[in-house]
Amino acid sequence: MxxxxxxxxxxxxxxxxxxxxxxxxxxxxxxxxxxxxxxxxxxxxxxxxxxxxxxxxxxxxxxxxxxxxxxxxxxxxxxxxxxxxxxxxxxxxxxxxxxxxxxxxxxxxxxxxxxxxxxxxxxxxxxxxxxxxxxxxxxxxxxxxxxxxxxxxxxGYEETAARTLMMVGEAQVPLEGAENARILAFRPADGGTEHLAILIGEPKPDAPVLARLHSECFTGDLLGSLRCDCGDQLRGAIEAIAKDGAGVLLYLAQEGRGIGLVNKLRAYTLQDQGYDTIDANRQLGFDDDERIYAPAAEMLRKLGFGRVRLMTNNPLKVEQLARHGVEVTERVPHVFPSNPHNLRYLQAKQTRSGHLF
The missing domain is CATH 3.90.870.10 (DHBP synthase)
Structure with a gap:
């Protein structure tokens, strides 16, 4: 492959x-x-x-x-x-x-x-x-x-890659707002793209762990783009987990809801022409959301977590984790203020993708 x-x-x-x-x-x-x-x-x-x-x-x-x-x-x-x-x-x-x-x-x-x-x-x-x-x-x-x-x-590649994920490296990495943090890298057997787990504090496997599934977003996470709420969600999740005492954030290599960075930029161009985020993906030939959550479930299992309190506004994440054998005991809302650049994007997620705000 x-x-x-x-x-x-x-x-x-x-x-x-x-x-x-x-x-x-x-x-x-x-x-x-x-x-x-x-x-x-x-x-x-x-x-x-x-x-x-x-x-x-x-x-x-x-x-x-x-x-x-x-x-x-x-x-x-x-x-x-x-x-x-x-x-x-x-x-x-x-x-x-x-x-x-x-x-x-x-x-x-x-x-x-x-x-x-x-x-x-x-x-x-x-x-x-x-x-x-x-x-x-x-x-x-x-x-x-x-x-x-x-x-x-x-x-069968996506499911195979998820099933064969193995931890290949870890390090203590103090974070702003969460100094007691470790980053663990998981790689599939074919040597493909790594996913990351950020463990904050010392979460207990015998209790539902506070968890966030975060799809990578170069523009939002690294550059502070105002077109989405990803950067706020990432930093807000780290702070919330640290405040709660312990938990895990999974940083998943699924840029642009799974279509990749280049295609996300193409979708942005279409949004500038009047399409919303859903229709822009469709113009490119993609589904509304191309992400899969088998890797997240496999990482949680390998970390010893079978039950989670999931920080999300997206009911699909709850359904998909349950489908892959991880029990979601609670959906924890994860909402941040909009700005003039991402308001239409957030409205589309709410009205067309069923996100809960």
Whole structure:
């Protein structure tokens, strides 16, 4: 998985295999005329574009409530067209385009999911392997130094990464407002991105622990951005836990509600054009919230905490922790004043995402 994600991020090809219909896959946002020519020379058929069904509906190319759509055309798709179909904007394809529905658990669905894991736009250029390669895609890919990955491994990656989290380092780090604090780093078995746990005081495993799940926010946490309330939530949670005596803050590597920093900046641009935070994500082809909470539950278990008093305004976090086996004994409100720059954002979270303020 690590080589496959690195390859698509730099604009290269990978082979996604499922045993019956392996696909050549490339990130739509990274495609160039040169890479497209190389891919066309290797493929058995015309190149097509796999996107989320949400994105296809925005392009007026799919009506069914499926998870993935594969867009084709009655003419070869060039790099500029593929990028225009993948990127947000007012582009609507003219005549000659069509879309077919696909389930997530297909090679096309795995191709789109691979882009999400790589924190790219959820759009993949796909093509079937030539006939002689389909019988033995492993050797075919090895001979051409093309990374390969099983569709099942892509689709199960997030849960697998969470399940294999191990603590790999810790240190005492006195914090402003919480001098008795330790930071523990957790890394999945594949060497992927680390999540952090900040232990404040000496929380007791035999009682519900005061806990906060905080998704990283470079702009809010580090730069003090006024477009969100993340910085206030982070520092406020540390202070509240210290005042309570003990607890844990999980700092999760899920920037931008799971879409990544670059896509979050793209969403900000769309918000400046009038979209709210939910519709901006949808314009990019993402769900309203792409975060998962299996890593948080696994970290809590490894720290010995099976019950929590959860500091949150988001009922989804309560539901997801319970789904993953962590009992939430109390929801502790975690509210901070708005400002002129984040008022619309907070209102959208309340009215459209069900946050409780």
């Amino acid at each position: 690590d080589r496959a994600t690195a390859e698509v991020r730099r604009g290269g090809m990978v082979v996604v295999m499922d045993g019956t219909a392996p696909l050549l896959v490339m990130a739509a946002e990274a495609v160039t005329p040169g890479t497209l020519e190389t891919m066309t020379g290797l493929a058995a058929d015309d190149l097509r574009l796999a996107v989320t069904a949400r994105r296809a509906r925005l392009l007026d190319l799919a009506a069914e409530e499926t998870e993935v759509a594969v867009i084709g055309a009655d003419h070869p798709l060039d790099a500029a067209t593929l990028r225009a179909l993948a990127e947000p904007g007012e582009t609507r394809p003219k005549n000659g385009f069509s879309a077919e529905s696909r389930a997530l658990d297909t090679p096309a669905g795995a191709a789109v999911q691979l882009m999400k894991i790589a924190r790219l736009l959820p759009a993949a250029v796909i093509a079937p392997l030539p006939t002689e390669a389909a019988a033995d895609p492993v050797d075919w890919a090895l001979a051409r130094d093309i990374p390969r990955v099983a569709a099942a491994d892509v689709l």
